[in-house]
Amino acid sequence: MKDVGMKPESLRRARASAELLAPPHCIELLRSGDTEKGDPLKTARVAGILAAKRTDELIPLCHPLPIHRAEVTYELGDDRVRIIAEVETIGPTGVEMEALAAASLAALTIYDMLKPYCEPAEMSIRDCRLDEKRGGKSQYKRKLPAPAAAAVLVLSDTVAAGRKPDTAGRAVESELTAAGFAPIYYAVxxxxxxxxLDAIGELRDRYALIMTVGGTGIGKRDITVDTLKPLITRELPGLMEAARAFGQRRTPYAAMSRGIAGFVGDSVLVTLPGSRGGATESLTAILPSLVHIFEVCRDLPHPGGYQ
Known part of the structure; x- marks a missing residue:
């Protein structure tokens, strides 16, 4: 199965449909609900909802998901019925397969209940398709529509002294590159x-995004938050709330991060933890929000770098 443990949760929706063709007298049976096995549409609705809830048991590589809403509705024509399945969840992966499974099984249930009333050649199921999906990376973008300059500052006595290599800052730099930030300034x-303070003074208003890595913990040498907090003119507390909540579902130590975020002049400042795991998890949690900030804010430094 695909690892979705590092994907942030979001509200995800999918709508799928299928079409069953049948003789007009069979469609009239659907309208009346009068067959020897009972009402086909009501039975198929329950079957479709059940299929959505148990898709992970039917399709081997699908993830089990909490299904918050599943519904099956119909559009009846003269010689066909269109089955529409809608499914919702809050999770790290989408519900396309759940919606497709619901539409498919509802169509099969109707087929089964109508087959005593016509010849096999008179009925067929066709055009099972995904009509719409919402949520996840298809809705909440993780890449900038146009480049924006970013700076990554790694705060570490040991890395600055050459006693160990930097992995956290380089990982953040790599993630920002993949998200479309360019050019990227890097320093330890x-x-x-x-x-x-000298570094921030040089970089502010020239780089749309400034990310510090390290110094957000509770040690005596963790000075990043205390040093930068007075510079913030507009706080963005939700960014770090999201990062800590995401991290705490993976390690309880995320609760000790004192990270802050906000505007310093015209630049967005974000302070990330110094461990590679903490830094990348935090960035994973807030990247869609950062992309959205650069899409909607017009007073940030010009995309691509300097004003």
Whole structure:
């Protein structure tokens, strides 16, 4: 199965449909609900909902999902019935297959209940398709429509002294590149307030996004948050709330992050944890929001770098 453990949850919807062709007298049976097995449309609705809830048992590589809503409705014509299935969840992956399974099984149920009333050649199921899906990366974009300049500042005494390589900052740089940020400035600084303030003074208003990596914990040398908080003119508290909530579902230590986010001048400032896991998890959680910020805000530094 595909690993979806690092995908953020969102409200996801899917609508699928299928069409069953049958002689007009069979369609009249659907209208009346009068067959020897009972009402076909009511029975097929229950079958379709059940199929949506149990798709992971029917299709081997589908993930089990909490189904928050499933519904099956119909459009009756003279010689056909269109089955429409709608499914919703809040989860890390979509419900397209659940909607398709619901439409398919509802159509098969109707077929089964009508088959005593016509010849096999007179009925067919066709055109089972996904009509719409919402949520996830198809709705909440994870890549910029146009490049925007970003800066990554790694705060670490040990990395700055050359005693260990930087993995967290480079991972963040790689993720930002994949998201369409360019050019990307990268630097490593010791955990010193003066050095950090000088760097922010040089970068603010020139880079649309400034990300610090490290210094958000509770150690005496974790100075990033305390140093940068007074510079923020407009807070974006929801970014770090989302990052911590995402992280806490993967490790309880995420609760110790004191990370902050907001505008410093015309730049968006985000402070990420210093571990590679904490930094990438936080960025995964907030990246759709960051992309949205750069789509809707017109007073940020010009896409691509300098004003």
């Amino acid at each position: 600084l010791p955990d010193e307030p003066a050095a950090l």
